[in-house]
Amino acid sequence: MEDNPQSKSFYRDMIITGNLRLVYFRVYKYFSQADYDKDDLISIGSIGLIKAVDTFDYHKNIVFSNYAIQCIDNEILMALRKKKNYKKHVCGDFTLYDDDKNTLLDTFSYEENTLDDILFQE
Numbered sequence: 001m002e003d004n005p006q007s008k009s010f011y012r013d014m015i016i017t018g019n020l021r022l023v024y025f026r027v028y029k030y031f032s033q034a035d036y037d038k039d040d041l042i043s044i045g046s047i048g049l050i051k052a053v054d055t056f057d058y059h060k061n062i063v064f065s066n067y068a069i070q071c072i073d074n075e076i077l078m079a080l081r082k083k084k085n086y087k088k089h090v091c092g093d094f095t096l097y098d099d100d101k102n103t104l105l106d107t108f109s110y111e112e113n114t115l116d117d118i119l120f121q122e
Helices: 007-019 020-030 038-055 064-088 114-121
Strands: none
Touching: 007 020, 007 038, 020 038, 020 064, 038 064
């Protein structure tokens, strides 16, 4: 392999396109039950494949496909965790109906005595 940048990017692109099947395999075999669009998971997995190509060190005697699978899985799992964390945040300051003045937070019942009140009284 020559040392000019054009040949390096050519081989890099060949490795990426040649291993895209790994991304499809991982998404449809292991992440098919995920609450996420399959095309989005394939895009995210492709980013993991690109990171694998950029960070792979052939001097460590590791098979590239094994390394790439780990990078693909890690990228997809990070995206799924991020989506799971976003679901936990609920904004409660919107109104339930157009003519209603009560917000979602108003519908929750609050106890009169909080833990701070009980500790303060004691």
